[in-house]
Amino acid sequence: MIRFALIGAGRIGQMHAANIVAHDRCSLNWIYDVHAPSSEAVGAKTGAKVARDLDEIFNDADVDAVFVASSTPTHADFIVRSVQSGKAVLCEKPIDLDIAKVEECSKQISSAKSLIQIGFNRRFDPGHGQLVSAVRNGEIGDLEQVIISSRDPEPPPKAYYLAAGGMLRDMTIHDFDLARFALGEEVTQVTAFTSNLFDTVAKEIGEIDSAMILMKTASGKLCHINNSRHATYGYDQRLEAHGSQGMLRSENRQPTSVERFNAKGSHWRDACEFFFIERYRQAYLKQLESFMDTLEAGSESKVSFEDGRRALILANAAYRSVETGNVVTVNYENPLERAS
Ligand SMILES: NC(=O)c1ccc[n+]([C@@H]2O[C@H](COP(=O)([O-])OP(=O)(O)OC[C@H]3O[C@@H](n4cnc5c(N)ncnc54)[C@H](O)[C@@H]3O)[C@@H](O)[C@H]2O)c1
Structure with missing residues (x-):
């Protein structure tokens, strides 16, 4: 106990x-x-x-x-x-x-x-977790590309924006971690574009509501992250991996599996689970169980302090890319040095 x-x-x-x-x-x-x-x-x-x-x-x-x-x-x-x-x-x-x-x-x-474990719960989502295991087991041959889509259902209130410290370090940080987890090797280069397209509250305080990030590993694997602070159809959370022998997709989840068919269309399903508490219900539980397993076994942390540190370093590299318009080389050893 x-x-x-x-x-x-x-x-x-x-x-x-x-x-x-x-x-x-x-x-x-x-x-x-x-x-x-x-x-x-x-x-x-x-x-x-x-x-x-x-x-x-x-x-x-x-x-x-x-x-x-x-x-x-x-x-x-x-x-x-x-x-x-x-x-x-x-x-x-x-x-x-x-x-x-x-x-x-x-x-x-x-x-x-x-034991220190950081709460990157998406690693414990049954779909995302199984996709990464399948990649590791060689089911799609050599991994070439990872694509992460992560869109919130609706923008947060102003007070949240002001406290959160910026989208890439608060929201995209999950995706930077998921990218490292899925790629299975370190990202060495980052380039990012951000935008304010729709949220007037965010605009008023100089915050972004949309982002697209491209990353490359030392061996040449590519990763794309796309983020938005809104999606009309619910919390959009998808992970895709493409390799020499095929493709794997971990899809959105709906509250029910009912599909509707009528004169206007077919295969309509419920909107996606509304937000993180619903969508990642199982992931939060599995995260807790994994932490307890690790503690009882006295084994290495599954999501270490260093994982948390590296995800933040990638977020900083993405901000640097936005600032400079350049591709940024990631410096994990001396992250306090200003990146080029
Ligand atoms: N893993 C995820 O999916 C996920 C989702 C949401 C939030 N989070 C993270 O969880 C944390 C909390 O987020 P939230 O949405 O619950 O925020 P929240 O504002 O609803 O809750 C934060 C709580 O911390 C309390 N608090 C502040 N300073 C404290 C202190 N010194 N000692 C004790 N309590 C203190 C506040 O009173 C508040 O009740 C954030 O770091 C956020 O990034 C993670």
């Missing part, structure tokens, strides 16, 4: 709390949020103790793992505090928006023995 403390009782924290309490291999011992009414609501729903301060969690020998689901700027500090207290940590993406802070965090945890 793995005993969790959860930090953050917002949108995603509430879902993680429900998953932890519903699972027979773990328990939710503590919940903490700076906004007390949020943690109290989760405490009342789950039976978890409501921490009044973080020391109650970090000093509790009966906590095996900390699940960090608080706002992004808190993640690096909570990772450090968790590992310094000898706790395993499952931390939501991104580690931080600032690579300098990630590098500092990396130094502070360099000698830590604790």
Whole structure:
């Protein structure tokens, strides 16, 4: 039985709390949020103790793992505090928006023995995960191209834009990680175009609502990511891999599998699952299970701190490409050096 403390009782924290309490291999011992009414609501729903301060969690020998689901700027500090207290940590993406802070965090945890897993849940989606396994098993021969489509159903409110820190580091970060996972080798070159095409709220604050990114690995494999902050048909989440012996596609999911046929058309299905909580329901659960498996086995993290760091480095390279109009060579070793 793995005993969790959860930090953050917002949108995603509430879902993680429900998953932890519903699972027979773990328990939710503590919940903490700076906004007390949020943690109290989760405490009342789950039976978890409501921490009044973080020391109650970090000093509790009966906590095996900390699940960090608080706002992004808190993640690096909570990772450090968790590992310094000898706790395993499952931390939501991104580690931080600032690579300098990630590098500092990396130094502070360099000698830590604790398991650290970053919440790139898409790796655990049954469809996406199976596609990547099929690529690794050679089902499509030599992998040549990866195509990731990721479109939100609707733009977020202004307050979200202002806090999120930019689309490529907040939203596309999932796709940078999925690209690395699917390609199975490091991206060395990045070029990106971004645009504001439809969202006046985003435009008002100088934010983008659309992006297309092209990337290349050292061996020449190509990857395309396309993002939009809206899609009329729901949360559009597709992954495609093309190789010398065929093609693999992990498709969107609909709430039901009913297909409709009438005089206007055929094969109409429901709109896609609305957003991430619905679309990636299974992925969040499998992510939790994988974390527990790794912790119990004492094995290597499936989605390491370094994976989180590298996804941010790719996001920064994409921003640099937008700024300069150039193809950017990715520098994983010294990401604080300004890329060409
Ligand atoms: N993996 C995914 O699919 C996914 C989806 C959504 C959000 N996220 C990530 O999860 C995190 C939370 O996102 P959200 O949408 O739930 O945001 P949210 O604003 O709904 O919730 C964040 C919560 O953190 C709390 N908080 C802020 N500072 C804190 C602190 N110092 N200590 C404790 N609690 C603190 C806030 O009070 C709030 O309740 C973000 O980093 C986001 O990027 C990941």
